[in-house]
Amino acid sequence: MTSSIDSLGERERRTVLITGASRGLGRELATLYEADGWRVIACVRGSASVDGGIETQSLDVSDPASITALGRTLEGVAIDVLINNAGIRGDTGGLSTLDGGDFVEVMRINALAPLLLVQALRANLLAGESRVVANISSRAGSLAEGTLDDDDGDYAYRCSKAALNMATVKLAQDLRKDGITVLSLHPGWVKTDMGGDEAQVPVATSAAGLKTMIDGADMADSGSFRGYDGRRISW
Known part of the structure; x- marks a missing residue:
């Protein structure tokens, strides 16, 4: 794990922090930003690694203490862009298999963790130049569009992404005075482990x-x- 302490050389580059960067969309984003000359802080669980010279930090987004520890580790490090990408799908069997523990875990990771990360890294974002928080949400969390073309039984996932969308709106209001832009972004039905074999959008x-x-x-x-x-997506 490389050092996260800023230097004059590092601040000549913009810095992006990406959660869930060990595979899938997060890994692809880390690779793209690194190739574009950014300093990339790739947050991964345990001892997972990311290809190339990308800096990694250990982070378990399901554990608030781990998020707090990341904030302490990165104290004084300017972050231009925070991408809240880490997420899980949870149970997909519909109402008959809905489980309270699974539901809470999905909400904790998909909706609460992004809020706690912004809270822990707010000073870092204020020290950055771009000042963008990108929450990787899903059209599945749209009340207007989320069930138009599928009937998957993923209650927890859909509810968590709807909650994340509201978190985006609230953060946008609260952080406007700080000049921090907050976005909800739908990545499409991506060909990753979570998206499955029938997904339509290449991860790249x-x-x-x-x-x-x-x-x-x-x-x-x-x-x-x-x-x-x-495309603008309806809430």
């Missing part, structure tokens, strides 16, 4: 689109819900 396509959205975001976009392709 989704990550590239998300990076374009994040890098071009400003305060006029704060509190919005957009797809990786730029």
